[in-house]
Amino acid sequence: EAGVVQSPRYKIIEKKQPVAFWCNPISGHNTLYWYRQNLGQGPELLIRYENEEAVDDSQLPKDRFSAERLKGVDSTLKIQPAELGDSAVYLCASSLGTSGSGDEQYFGPGTRLTVT
Amino acid sequence: AQSVTQLGSHVSVSEGALVLLRCNYSSSVPPYLFWYVQYPNQGLQLLLKYTSAATLVKGINGFEAEFKKSETSFHLTKPSAHMSDAAEYFCAVTYAGNNRKLIWGLGTSLAVNP
Numbered sequence: 001e002a003g004v005v006q007s008p009r010y011k012i013i014e015k016k017q018p019v020a021f022w023c024n025p026i027s028g029h030n031t032l033y034w035y036r037q038n039l040g041q042g043p044e045l046l047i048r049y050e051n052e053e054a055v056d057d058s059q060l061p062k063d064r065f066s067a068e069r070l071k072g073v074d075s076t077l078k079i080q081p082a083e084l085g086d087s088a089v090y091l092c093a094s095s096l097g098t099s100g101s102g103d104e105q106y107f108g109p110g111t112r113l114t115v116t
Numbered sequence: 117a118q119s120v121t122q123l124g125s126h127v128s129v130s131e132g133a134l135v136l137l138r139c140n141y142s143s144s145v146p147p148y149l150f151w152y153v154q155y156p157n158q159g160l161q162l163l164l165k166y167t168s169a170a171t172l173v174k175g176i177n178g179f180e181a182e183f184k185k186s187e188t189s190f191h192l193t194k195p196s197a198h199m200s201d202a203a204e205y206f207c208a209v210t211y212a213g214n215n216r217k218l219i220w221g222l223g224t225s226l227a228v229n230p
Contacts, residue, residue: 040222091160095216102165104150105160109158
């Protein structure tokens with residue numbers, strides 16, 4: 001079974017440029033998460049989808065970040081324009097969405113973003 | 117408010133020695149607890165989870181953790197460290213009604229010396 005797929009793995013851009021990250025979750029997983037992980041810290045949830053609906057985007061900086069999950073499968077996270085402080089690893093995770101709070105999240109390898 | 121504290125940002129053990137990574141949580145309601153491992157340049161992988169069943173939870177790669185309500189702890193252990201265990205370990209907590217939102221610790225970096 002294929003895991004969570006993310007691309008690109010690495011991205012270097014100049015500040016004020018746009019950037020997009022793509023995630024394909026595990027087949028059959030209804031719930032999709034985007035996290036940001038800064039160096040030496042745990043992941044920070046940006047947005048959670050149940051199928052195609054964003055059910056928790058309270059931590060998403062909506063002035064510059066946007067996300068979509070068309071058809072309830074793969075998802076794209078966009079930053080426009082990027083700032084120096086956006087340098088981090090962006091992780092995508094998915095889960096079945098059927099086990100309540102015990103739902104296991106499966107993570108992709110992440111995209112390491114460097115903004116110069 | 118719920119929170120997670122991982123004591124010791126860096127832990128170093130010798131190969132073959134006991135691994136003990138500490139996690140304490142703060143929760144006013146029954147928690148669901150998780151341990152994840154992150155190898156360099158990789159995503160997080162679930163080691164084990166506690167969901168109110170057995171208090172001693174066995175996970176992958178020989179790791180286990182014991183839920184102790186009286187101590188609000190969920191420490192991760194492994195009897196004998198391998199070089200391949202060197203990684204970052206994260207403890208996380210959630211609870212019913214939190215929309216599956218995980219609260220993460222800051223992580224513990226485990227080094228295994230030959």
